[in-house]
Structures are given as structure tokens and as C-alpha cells.
Amino acid sequence: MTPVQTPRRLQILDTAAELFAARGFHGVSVGDIGAAVGISGPALYKHFAGKQDILGACLLHASEQLLEGARELTAGAAGRSGSNDPDDTGKGSGDTALTRLIAFHTDFALTQPALIVVQEREWGALGEAARAAVRERQLAYIEVWTRALAPHRPDLAPPEARAAVQAAFGLLNSTPHSARISRTTMRDLLIGMAESALTPT
Amino acid sequence: MTPVQTPRRLQILDTAAELFAARGFHGVSVGDIGAAVGISGPALYKHFAGKQDILGACLLHASEQLLEGARELTAGAAGRSGSNDPDDTGKGSGDTALTRLIAFHTDFALTQPALIVVQEREWGALGEAARAAVRERQLAYIEVWTRALAPHRPDLAPPEARAAVQAAFGLLNSTPHSARISRTTMRDLLIGMAESALTPT
DNA sequence: CCGGTTGGTTAATGGTGGTTAACCAGACGG
DNA sequence: CCGTCTGGTTAACCACCATTAACCAACCGG
Numbered sequence: 001m002t003p004v005q006t007p008r009r010l011q012i013l014d015t016a017a018e019l020f021a022a023r024g025f026h027g028v029s030v031g032d033i034g035a036a037v038g039i040s041g042p043a044l045y046k047h048f049a050g051k052q053d054i055l056g057a058c059l060l061h062a063s064e065q066l067l068e069g070a071r072e073l074t075a076g077a078a079g080r081s082g083s084n085d086p087d088d089t090g091k092g093s094g095d096t097a098l099t100r101l102i103a104f105h106t107d108f109a110l111t112q113p114a115l116i117v118v119q120e121r122e123w124g125a126l127g128e129a130a131r132a133a134v135r136e137r138q139l140a141y142i143e144v145w146t147r148a149l150a151p152h153r154p155d156l157a158p159p160e161a162r163a164a165v166q167a168a169f170g171l172l173n174s175t176p177h178s179a180r181i182s183r184t185t186m187r188d189l190l191i192g193m194a195e196s197a198l199t200p201t
Numbered sequence: 202m203t204p205v206q207t208p209r210r211l212q213i214l215d216t217a218a219e220l221f222a223a224r225g226f227h228g229v230s231v232g233d234i235g236a237a238v239g240i241s242g243p244a245l246y247k248h249f250a251g252k253q254d255i256l257g258a259c260l261l262h263a264s265e266q267l268l269e270g271a272r273e274l275t276a277g278a279a280g281r282s283g284s285n286d287p288d289d290t291g292k293g294s295g296d297t298a299l300t301r302l303i304a305f306h307t308d309f310a311l312t313q314p315a316l317i318v319v320q321e322r323e324w325g326a327l328g329e330a331a332r333a334a335v336r337e338r339q340l341a342y343i344e345v346w347t348r349a350l351a352p353h354r355p356d357l358a359p360p361e362a363r364a365a366v367q368a369a370f371g372l373l374n375s376t377p378h379s380a381r382i383s384r385t386t387m388r389d390l391l392i393g394m395a396e397s398a399l400t401p402t
Numbered sequence: 403c404c405g406g407t408t409g410g411t412t413a414a415t416g417g418t419g420g421t422t423a424a425c426c427a428g429a430c431g432g
Numbered sequence: 433c434c435g436t437c438t439g440g441t442t443a444a445c446c447a448c449c450a451t452t453a454a455c456c457a458a459c460c461g462g
Binding site: 403404405406407408409410411412413414415416417418419420421422423424425426427428429430431432 | 433434435436437438439440441442443444445446447448449450451452453454455456457458459460461462
């Protein structure tokens, strides 16, 4: 399990994520990963239990980052269901918890596209245990979003709200498929589209 | 190349797409594909030149379907850039070419999620030639969308319009990730979100 | 009745890939 | 000085896999 995160482990996770995103889990050999970090082949087994374990660590890391970030952004507004004022969702500022989540997720997708890609397409290659752990965090992340969306969309039942949230993820995660415009323009475009999609006027 | 489409070939393509979508191109063996259609292993070589060829046929088939459908929907309005009235984009009816494209793509994604998934994530596993052919059709498809979007969004430069279109694809293609609500509800939800995202009021 | 095409089969082959084994250089506390 | 982690190395193993070869039953036009 080796739960500690040495810098070497982080480096491996980072480059492995890049490779997995580009060629898929089964399209990458441990030799490839080793070569990409400067060591060769079986040396990886000094840091991870195996190839699957590398993927598991990647996904756990990613889902953890997303969930923690989202929880920080919406801290203070969670649980209380008394406030029905949509403008007061989240902290006291003018922006709502939902807009903060959108900006956060957009920035994450723009800065770490590899993690986004791997997280959304390679979870099937995990073992039972790791998959459950990742799935748990992903569901919790969706739950945070759904709670933030609820006050804006009282018309949506919880299942539909969850589907809407996942559709918004699909929109924001489309960033790896097209990088032909500047990052800031893309950011503004995605944020605008996500807000319109989730809270139509 | 075997350009003809016998029913057996179509069956293979269909089940192969399902497998590729579930486990990824490299995660599926030719034995798996054969077993899934009731024959075993090398018998596939009587219908296709190899594993890559099966994937190529899948992707070509999918991109062809999308492009042809889109062209039919927008026939008559293509090319003419004189009409500036947004309500007249496309045919004479009240719906615009864009709304028709959205409904078409949504239905495709809902009925053929495997093709959608494979098309968006496995094009890197193709050979040079097949990849170029698929890419060409995908770009043409995006182009049809962009032309349909243009009258609604004169504020977007072409590159941004293309990015917006691809973001909309991401939204609509999110359907394989969550199938917890009824198909018609999902359809309405996705169409509504896509329209709001592309043409905010 | 027959020759060939169609669509299968199983066996063989060559390559690749994950994992383990055995070994080794260096850092480092005592 | 010395034992012991730590993080590497290369060689070996075995499984799996795409592809080819050789062979065969069934259909079918003439």
C-alpha cells in the first residue's frame, strides 16, 4: 500500500497519468512509464505494487483533489437547508457556491487535463477495492455539486439534478479535445456555457 | 479493404464497438470479439484484415452516420450566407438548424452510446490512413455545427465557435456516464441544457 | 456429380508485457 | 568500519495475444 507520498512517487504518478491519458491504460507498458521518468522497467516496483496500483493511486489522487477542493469552496453552506435565497447559496459574497464550483472545476480541467481524462475513462481497469474507493469520492463530489445546484433549480428532482451535473462535467471536461484557443478565452467560454446550461434564465 | 457490408460484418462491428467502449481497444482481444459473436478467434480474419481494421470500420461507420445525418438536417441552408435572420436558419419551419442538430446528436448518443464512446476516445489507436479518414469526417461534422451556430452567436469568432460546439458535444456525450433516469427525461434535459449553453438568452 | 467459394475450426508462431529474482552501489546511523 | 535500507540494474519466466497456416464442412452454379 505504501501510503506515503515521496516526491518520486508523485513524479511517477504525474507522468503515468500523461501516458494513460494519451494511449489508454492497456496501451502503456510499465517499461514505457519507467522510461518516461528516466528509470527502466521493473524499478517501478520499488514504489508501487504493480501497474494497476499506479492507476489506482492516480485516480485516488485526482478524485481526492476534486472532492477536497469542492468541499473547501462550499464549506459553511453544507447541510443547512433553511436558506432558500438563491443569492445566499454558499458564502456571504455575491457569487454562489455553484459558480465557484464551476470555476474551480474549469481550472482543474484546464491545468490537469490528463487527470480528467484518465479519471473519466479508465476507472474500469481498476480492481474491485480501488474502484470502490474512487467511486465513493466521485459520488461525493457529484453530491456536493448537486447540493449547490438545488437552490437554483427547484424544478429538478435529485436524479435529474445529478444527470445535469454530470452533463456539465462532460461540457467542462471537453477541454482536452480542443486546445486551439487561448487558455483564458477557453476558460471564459466554458464557464459561461456551464452557467447557462445549469441555470438557464 | 472488403468495402461491402454483409450482415455478419455489421454484427461484428456492433458487438466489437460494445466491447471497445467497455474495456478499451487494447483491453479487448480478438478472441473476446469472436466469442461475443459466437465464433472463435481467428475466424474474424475472414471478415476483416485485423483488429485495427475492425476499429477503423467502427469509427468510419460512426463518423459517416453522424456526418450524413447532419448534412441531411441542414440541407438547403448550407453555403448561403445571405440570410441573417436567425429564425430562418435551416429549413422553413420554426425550428432552427441548430435545434435540429442538437436533437439529432442527442438521439444518436442515447441510442448508440458505444459508438459515441469509441469515437471520442479510441481514434489514437488507428493507423495513419484510417485516422485521417475519420478525422476528416469529424471535422466536417463540427463544421456543419459551426455553420448552424454562427447566426445565433455573431459574437463568437470561428475558433471559439468550434470550441463551443465541442463543449456541447461533451455535454451531450455525457450520456454513457449516467443512465439513472428515463431515456425521454434524459433527452429533454440534455437538449435543454445544450440549447441554453449554445444560445444563452 | 463436381469444383470452388464461404465461413468456420484448431494448431503453431513470434512478440510483447507484467512480474519476480538476483544482484549491486551508495547513504547513513552507531 | 559495518550492517542495513533504498532505489536502482539486468536476466529470466510465463501468460497472453495478434496473426498465419493448414484443414474442413456446407453450399451452389453448371
